[in-house]
Structure formats: structure tokens, C-alpha cells
Amino acid sequence: MTIVAALAGAVAVLTSWIVGGRLLVLAHRTRELPELLIGTALLCTGGIWNLFVSVGRQATALDDGTRAALVAIGAAAGATGMTSLAFFNWRVYRPGSRAATALAAAILLILVGAFVAQGATRGWEAFARTEQGPWLFGTWLGVGIYLWSSVEAWRQQRMLARRLALGIADPIVADRMRLWALAMSSALVGASVLAACQVLGVPIAGTAIGATLTAVVAMAAAGFLWLAFLPPAAYLARVRAATERA
Amino acid sequence: MADSPVFEFVCGEVEQRTSLGRLEARGTVRLALKEAGLAASTVSAREMDVVLARVLPAALASRGIEGGEALCGTIRAGAARLADAGPAQETPETIFGRLGR
Numbered sequence: 001m002t003i004v005a006a007l008a009g010a011v012a013v014l015t016s017w018i019v020g021g022r023l024l025v026l027a028h029r030t031r032e033l034p035e036l037l038i039g040t041a042l043l044c045t046g047g048i049w050n051l052f053v054s055v056g057r058q059a060t061a062l063d064d065g066t067r068a069a070l071v072a073i074g075a076a077a078g079a080t081g082m083t084s085l086a087f088f089n090w091r092v093y094r095p096g097s098r099a100a101t102a103l104a105a106a107i108l109l110i111l112v113g114a115f116v117a118q119g120a121t122r123g124w125e126a127f128a129r130t131e132q133g134p135w136l137f138g139t140w141l142g143v144g145i146y147l148w149s150s151v152e153a154w155r156q157q158r159m160l161a162r163r164l165a166l167g168i169a170d171p172i173v174a175d176r177m178r179l180w181a182l183a184m185s186s187a188l189v190g191a192s193v194l195a196a197c198q199v200l201g202v203p204i205a206g207t208a209i210g211a212t213l214t215a216v217v218a219m220a221a222a223g224f225l226w227l228a229f230l231p232p233a234a235y236l237a238r239v240r241a242a243t244e245r246a
Numbered sequence: 247m248a249d250s251p252v253f254e255f256v257c258g259e260v261e262q263r264t265s266l267g268r269l270e271a272r273g274t275v276r277l278a279l280k281e282a283g284l285a286a287s288t289v290s291a292r293e294m295d296v297v298l299a300r301v302l303p304a305a306l307a308s309r310g311i312e313g314g315e316a317l318c319g320t321i322r323a324g325a326a327r328l329a330d331a332g333p334a335q336e337t338p339e340t341i342f343g344r345l346g347r
Contacts, residue, residue, distance in 0.1 A: 229346065
């Protein structure tokens with residue numbers, strides 16, 4: 001199971017690099033903020049945060065300084081990615097809302113605060129060894145951000161489904177929203193279990209539970225992201241055909 | 247966030263041409279939009295045309311307004327004359343449409 005989980009994790013990291021990179025290239029072309037935010041979020045969370053923290057936590061053969069550096073770099077990327085996702089939620093779903101603006105700004109400040117506090121108090125070596133310290137709060141904030149993303153995406157998906165029934169929505173866009181909602185829900189499940197285990201002191205790294213969780217969540221999220229942002233032509237044809245039949 | 251011009255136009259027409267008061271008229275149109283998966287702030291003239299044809303007549307009937315189809319037909323003709331400048335801001339649908347390019 002550990003090998004399967006490692007492969008699934010590698011696929012998820014690779015998918016985040018490819019999909020996130022593709023969205024950043026799109027952002028460079030369009031000069032639009034949403035693609036910059038979602039591209040940064042995918043690249044930093046799935047592509048760097050997960051990878052660096054996993055290696056820093058589990059590669060016990062490395063010296064403490066290297067492990068601490070890896071975990072700290074991963075956490076910095078995680079803070080950047082989660083902040084980008086929060087601002088993506090604000091910009092895409094609630095651009096005129098002062099509450100959403102304040103929430104995204106608060107998330108940025110709390111993540112920066114937790115990152116600095118971890119370095120200043122327990123240190124990153126301690127986090128690499130025991131996953132304890134103020135940065136734990138960052139994990140829970142991640143749960144909150146994925147919950148926000150999931151709720152907004154499912155709400156939009158329901159609205160798009162209604163418009164689709166009236167023939168005033170693009171079936172491909174409606175399906176993309178559904179896949180994004182599924183990807184965010186997968187991330188929410190994974191982050192929630194991880195955060196709960198961290199708080200309860202249940203070891204995840206190298207355990208059967210951790211390996212299974214990683215394999216299932218990572219593969220699901222990678223599959224949804226790939227179909228949403230890099231769909232094969234045959235998949236798009238299937239979505240269109242299903243809409244026409246309905 | 248301001249409501250779209252076509253929403254304001256349709257609400258005004260419903261209020262003028264039925265016994266519904268201002269708040270009732272706006273609430274009825276707003277609920278019809280919600281049923282169609284649309285928002286008052288971003289609905290376009292093209293989308294409102296579909297709502298007037300397929301959703302609003304039943305919504306008016308459920309509030310005891312007779313001849314909803316004919317009324318909506320008249321309002322559609324007026325709404326069609328409004329220039330569809332599109333929503334003032336990008337919608338999630340527009341953004342997610344662009345993310346697949």
C-alpha cells in the first residue's frame with residue numbers, strides 16, 4: 001500500500017505542476033487575476049507544499065537542518081497557495097463582498113502569523129519531527145479554505161445545472177465547475193482527516209491509514225483536476241453528447 | 247452590488263402591469279431568476295428573455311396573476327430593445343469558461 005500511495009502522491013504532485021503551470025501560462029497570456037490565483041494555488045499547495053512537507057517529515061535519514069528547511073519551504077508554499085485560493089474564492093464568487101475581501105485578507109495575515117510564530121517559537125525542526133507548533137493552525141485554516149471553496153463551487157454548479165436545463169449554459173463549463181467542486185471536496189476530506197490526526201497525535205506518515213488516505217484522495221483530486229483543466233477531446237465529446245441526450 | 251438594467255426593467259414592467267407591489271414584483275422576478283440559476287446582479291438580456299419565456303409565467307400564476315404568458319410576451323418585446331451590454335462584472339461562468347482555453 002505504501003508504494004501505491006507513493007505513486008498516487010507522485011501523480012498528484014505531477015498533475016499539480018502540469019495543471020498549475022498551464023493555468024499560469026494562461027494568466028501570462030490573458031493578464032487576468034483568477035487564472036494567476038488558481039494556478040498559484042495548485043502549484044504551491046499540490047505541487048510544492050505536499051511534496052516538501054512529506055519529504056521533510058518522512059525522510060528521517062536526512063539531517064535535521066535539511067528536514068527543517070524542506071518543511072519550512074513547504075509551509076511557505078502552502079501559505080502562498082492557500083492565500084491564493086482564498087483570494088480566488090473572493091475574486092470569482094464574491095468580488096463585491098466586503099466580508100469576503102476581509103476573510104481573504106484575514107486568512108493571509110493568520111497564515112503569515114502562524115508561519116512566523118512557528119519559526120520563532122518551536123522552530124521548523126520540531127515541526128519536521130513531531131508536527132507540533134503554531135503552524136498546526138495553518139492545517140486547520142486549510143480545511144476552512146477548502147470548505148469555503150467546496151461550498152462556493154457546489155453552489156455555482158447547482159446554478160449552472162439549472163441554466164443548462166434551460167439551454168443558457170455551456171455544458172463544458174458546467175462540467176468543469178462540477179469537477180472543480182469535486183476536486184475541492186476531495187482536498188477537504190484529505191485535509192480534514194490530516195488535521196484531525198495531527199491534533200489527536202495519530203501518526204499518518206508511513207502508516208496504512210496515511211497511505212490509503214493519500215492514495216485515494218490524491219488520485220481522486222488529480223483525476224478531477226486533469227479532466228477539468230486538461231480534458232481529452234473524447235471526454236468533452238462525451239459531456240456534450242450526455243447534455244444533448246438529456 | 248447593483249442589479250442589472252434588464253432586471254430593473256422587468257421588475258418595473260411587472261409592477262406596472264400587475265396588481266403586485268414593488269417589493270412583490272421584485273421578489274417574484276428574483277425568485278424566477280433563482281429558479282433559473284441566475285442572479286439579479288449579473289443576468290443578461292439574453293438570459294432574461296429565456297426566463298420571461300419559460301420561468302416567469304408560472305411564477306406569476308403561482309401569485310394569482312392571470313395571463314402571465316401574454317404579459318411576459320409583452321415584456322419580452324420591451325426587454326429585447328434593451329442593449330445587452332452583458333454583466334458589469336465577470337461571472338464565475340465566464341471565468342471558468344476561460345480557464346479551459
